[in-house]
Amino acid sequence: MVRAYQYASGVPSARTTVKRHPERGAYARDVIDAVLDEALVCHVGFALDEQPFVIPTIHARDGDVLYIHGSPGSRMLRNLRDGIDACVTVTLLDGLVLARSVYNHSMNYRSVVVVGRAREVTAPDEKLRAMRCVVEHVVPGRWDEARQPSETEIKATTILAVSLAEASAKIRTGPPVDDEGDLDLPVWAGVIPLALRSADPLPDCGVTAAPPRYATNYERRRA
Amino acid sequence: MVRAYQYASGVPSARTTVKRHPERGAYARDVIDAVLDEALVCHVGFALDEQPFVIPTIHARDGDVLYIHGSPGSRMLRNLRDGIDACVTVTLLDGLVLARSVYNHSMNYRSVVVVGRAREVTAPDEKLRAMRCVVEHVVPGRWDEARQPSETEIKATTILAVSLAEASAKIRTGPPVDDEGDLDLPVWAGVIPLALRSADPLPDCGVTAAPPRYATNYERRRA
Numbered sequence: 216m217v218r219a220y221q222y223a224s225g226v227p228s229a230r231t232t233v234k235r236h237p238e239r240g241a242y243a244r245d246v247i248d249a250v251l252d253e254a255l256v257c258h259v260g261f262a263l264d265e266q267p268f269v270i271p272t273i274h275a276r277d278g279d280v281l282y283i284h285g286s287p288g289s290r291m292l293r294n295l296r297d298g299i300d301a302c303v304t305v306t307l308l309d310g311l312v313l314a315r316s317v318y319n320h321s322m323n324y325r326s327v328v329v330v331g332r333a334r335e336v337t338a339p340d341e342k343l344r345a346m347r348c349v350v351e352h353v354v355p356g357r358w359d360e361a362r363q364p365s366e367t368e369i370k371a372t373t374i375l376a377v378s379l380a381e382a383s384a385k386i387r388t389g390p391p392v393d394d395e396g397d398l399d400l401p402v403w404a405g406v407i408p409l410a411l412r413s414a415d416p417l418p419d420c421g422v423t424a425a426p427p428r429y430a431t432n433y434e435r436r437r438a
Numbered sequence: 439m440v441r442a443y444q445y446a447s448g449v450p451s452a453r454t455t456v457k458r459h460p461e462r463g464a465y466a467r468d469v470i471d472a473v474l475d476e477a478l479v480c481h482v483g484f485a486l487d488e489q490p491f492v493i494p495t496i497h498a499r500d501g502d503v504l505y506i507h508g509s510p511g512s513r514m515l516r517n518l519r520d521g522i523d524a525c526v527t528v529t530l531l532d533g534l535v536l537a538r539s540v541y542n543h544s545m546n547y548r549s550v551v552v553v554g555r556a557r558e559v560t561a562p563d564e565k566l567r568a569m570r571c572v573v574e575h576v577v578p579g580r581w582d583e584a585r586q587p588s589e590t591e592i593k594a595t596t597i598l599a600v601s602l603a604e605a606s607a608k609i610r611t612g613p614p615v616d617d618e619g620d621l622d623l624p625v626w627a628g629v630i631p632l633a634l635r636s637a638d639p640l641p642d643c644g645v646t647a648a649p650p651r652y653a654t655n656y657e658r659r660r661a
Contacts, residue, residue, distance in 0.1 A: 260492035262485035269483035
């Protein structure tokens, strides 16, 4: 039986050390970056008066920084830019792991946890660069074709940046790991692979042109 | 242009009222339940000494309760069962919304936010029911085939329950919503549909039987 957990060397912080299943922890930036770059959605955690909130939003990585963005009216962004601690987590689900015993069922996944305080991006050129990052992160090639943001639209967008200085990945891959005594049970065991897949693009009303290449056969996984 | 936001009536709490894009908010339990039941992974938020953490894990709904489970060694579960406030969020990504302008790009999604305190499930019969819920939530039909949990394994599983009393959904569906002045721009606009899809099951070493029906053509979306 092969335990195919991926692992990468590096030095985690106290807050980002993977505690459960430490063999699944990975701290190398290339591993972390690949997960952040493939994921389309992150979950941002922040606490207000001790009540935690977890809000899904779009992110994009630019070097050592993770940008998240939204409306200046967003409660999440308003609170985060005041300098409170945040946690940004992304998770990619790769498969269902069916073991012979209920107890050893699992999932294959790649997740990244980033902790830190956000800073608000206010310089117009960095704001524009961050907006470009976000669009190109989601649909590479789209930025140059769509109508560019006006000055008003840039002002109406709040961008926060979180450093990747404190980040860790946790990854499970491979087959089920059953107890020795269960291996001969007549129970099917294996992995059901899962991935986010696209279907044919649906043109908006009034659009007669063929969809651009980046919209057909859209694939998320970067091999 | 049709704004196809789904909406359902109901009474949200102060903590679960959708503040940004209130027209996307939904508070009816059937809408909330459908999102919770389709999602395979939730993101649990909790704060320790004001530092929020967001951890992905498996959940399952049983009536008015959301179960989350894991090892007794899990820091998240140990802290949550001490009665701290939590937030459990699930997000389903349904599509990328490409507008004519960068500014109006969006995503189609269905998300649910549940806030509340977790209680630990200690009665063995409720623990077993919760474990069954989790397995059947992920792979319907699997529970009766796999080896059932032993007493030791049940003891080695921590189960927490969070009430669905305070929950809300946020949903965006439909085409891009462009500014009137952008409609004639020669820019392709529309939606790229996305969904989690399965591939052929991969049998574990030594498994020669054909995969069971629930493992082939595994589909997440309950139509």
